[in-house]
Every structure is written in C-alpha cells, then in structure tokens.
Amino acid sequence: MATHRASLSTLRRNRGVVAGLLVFGLIALACLAAPLYAEHVAGVGPEANNITGTFQRNGRTLDVVTPGGRPVGPGWSRRYLLGADRNGRDVMVRMLYGGRNSLVVGIVAALITTLLAVTLGLLAGYLRGWVDAVIRGGFDLLWSFPVVLLAIALGTALAIGGLELGPVTIEGDSLWIPILVLGAVYVPYLGRPIRGQVIALRESGWVEAAEAQGLGAPRIMVAEILPNLASTLLVFGTLIVANNILTEAGLSFLGAGIQGPSWGSIIAEGVDRPTTAPHLAIVPGLAIVATVLALNVVGDGLRAALDPRARVSLR
Numbered sequence: 001m002a003t004h005r006a007s008l009s010t011l012r013r014n015r016g017v018v019a020g021l022l023v024f025g026l027i028a029l030a031c032l033a034a035p036l037y038a039e040h041v042a043g044v045g046p047e048a049n050n051i052t053g054t055f056q057r058n059g060r061t062l063d064v065v066t067p068g069g070r071p072v073g074p075g076w077s078r079r080y081l082l083g084a085d086r087n088g089r090d091v092m093v094r095m096l097y098g099g100r101n102s103l104v105v106g107i108v109a110a111l112i113t114t115l116l117a118v119t120l121g122l123l124a125g126y127l128r129g130w131v132d133a134v135i136r137g138g139f140d141l142l143w144s145f146p147v148v149l150l151a152i153a154l155g156t157a158l159a160i161g162g163l164e165l166g167p168v169t170i171e172g173d174s175l176w177i178p179i180l181v182l183g184a185v186y187v188p189y190l191g192r193p194i195r196g197q198v199i200a201l202r203e204s205g206w207v208e209a210a211e212a213q214g215l216g217a218p219r220i221m222v223a224e225i226l227p228n229l230a231s232t233l234l235v236f237g238t239l240i241v242a243n244n245i246l247t248e249a250g251l252s253f254l255g256a257g258i259q260g261p262s263w264g265s266i267i268a269e270g271v272d273r274p275t276t277a278p279h280l281a282i283v284p285g286l287a288i289v290a291t292v293l294a295l296n297v298v299g300d301g302l303r304a305a306l307d308p309r310a311r312v313s314l315r
Helices: 002-013 015-032 034-042 091-127 129-143 147-161 176-185 187-202 205-212 217-253 263-270 279-306
Strands: 054-057 060-063 163-165 168-170
Touching: 015 034, 015 091, 015 279, 034 091, 091 129, 091 176, 091 187, 091 217, 091 263, 091 279, 129 187, 147 176, 147 217, 163 176, 168 176, 176 187, 176 217, 187 217, 205 217, 217 263, 217 279, 263 279
Parallel strands: none
Antiparallel strands: 054 060, 163 168
C-alpha cells in the first residue's frame, strides 16, 4: 500500500505526466464532440462535398473551391475554420471525425492486443513445455515481420475482401478491419515481456505456496499472477495506443487503413498540394504528433513511477 501511495505521489509531481494527460484529454474530448461541432457550428458533415459552393467570411463571399481547383484556406469563421479540401469538405469537421476514428481504433486495438497477449503470455509462462514452445513460436513468427509491412498486407487484403468469422461478416470498409489488424500485429510486443515476467513470478514463494495448497493453474494465473502484471500492462498499454495511432495514420495514408476520415487520409489528400493547401498536411500532422507525444510522456511517467528499473521497448 505504501508503495502504491508513493507511486501516485510521484505521478502527481511529474509535470510531464500531468501535461500529457491534459493534452490527450483535450484532444479526446474535442474529437468526441465532432458530431456536435458538425451540426451546431460548421453545419456540414465530414463527407459533404461543396465544390461549387460559397460561404461568408468576415463580410466577404468566398468560393469553397476556386474555379482553378484551389480550396479555401484556414480563416476565422464558423465554417471552414481550417479551410477545405479539393472536394470542398470542411477540414475541421474531418479532422475531428478523423481523430475520433483514430482514437477508437488505437484504444480498442490496444485492448484486443492486451487481452490476447496476457492470455497467451500467462499460458506460455506458467504451463511451459509444448504450450510455451507453440506460443513462443507464434510470437517469434509475428515478431519477424516489420509491423508496418505486415499491417499493410493484412489491411489491404481485408479491405478488399472483408472478413468472415463464422456467422459474423465484417465489411472491408468497417472500422473493425484496422482494429483487428493492429490488435493482432502488436501481440508479440506485449506477449513476450508478459511471458518473461510470468516465468519469473512462477518461481516465487507465494506461487509455490498456492500450488502446495492445491489451487488449480487457472486460479493461480488469474488470482495470484495476473494482479502482479498490472504495472507492466499500464505502461505498455499507453505506448501501444500511441503506436496504434501512428501505425493507423500510416496505413490510412497508404490507403490500407480507415475507409473514411482519418488523420492519415487527410495528410494523403494534402501531400501533393504543399503550396496551394499546406494546411491539409500540417494540421493533422500536428494532431498526430501531439497525441502520440502526450501518450509517450504519460507512459514514460508511469514506467518511472511504477517500476523505475524497467526498460520498455516496442522496437
């Protein structure tokens, strides 16, 4: 109890962690409010094209997209606060919806990764033998592929053909495609350290005492070993969410991620217009940097407070 209080006290004194949580919280709240902003402020949805339309800004009537194909840039107005893209869509609205999609994918995929990694790591580390050999081999197989290349291959294949899991059919444009892809590719990056920690905990005296009392393997793994993995899961969890957001942005940039608004796809729309519409690449890029940096600062602070001797790496 004293150790946990000391850890919490260390976290509260860490200004970097507080700042990281604040930045991430503000970004998350803004993205969750995307439907409210679209309906009550911008008045348009994320997919509303308006190539030939006009709007008022500071008493002037402006074309959303000029006859020469140049979208309006950022300015102080309710509509098109961050300008428009080449299809006349409101970039601010798409930014908020894209951020919401990216956060949903990053967080849900991290939960799937954690569930799979903890389950497999517990089984491999506690049961050992052939179970450990099979699971460790699977970890090594996934570990041998570069994450981005594996995610692109899986994302492209599933985006084209969808996915059928028994009676459940997932369409290729569903958010579940990038969620499942990212949830799978990062399993060995958490499963391997979990397995190693379980092996060490299995040799501890209190686990041997539980075995001597006749407790079964499932109860020992869940009730005795799993609670001691909490600090590792907290630290890796924030880092995996950050990596998911970054990887998803890369997949969407290449067309293998979210089939809809996302920070990566907005950057892809603006990368070939660096002079006429630089805001299309700069604004979502800054959002990705701020979100990933905030999560990494929080993860580093958690590591320093909960286990100062630990070394965390997602390669």
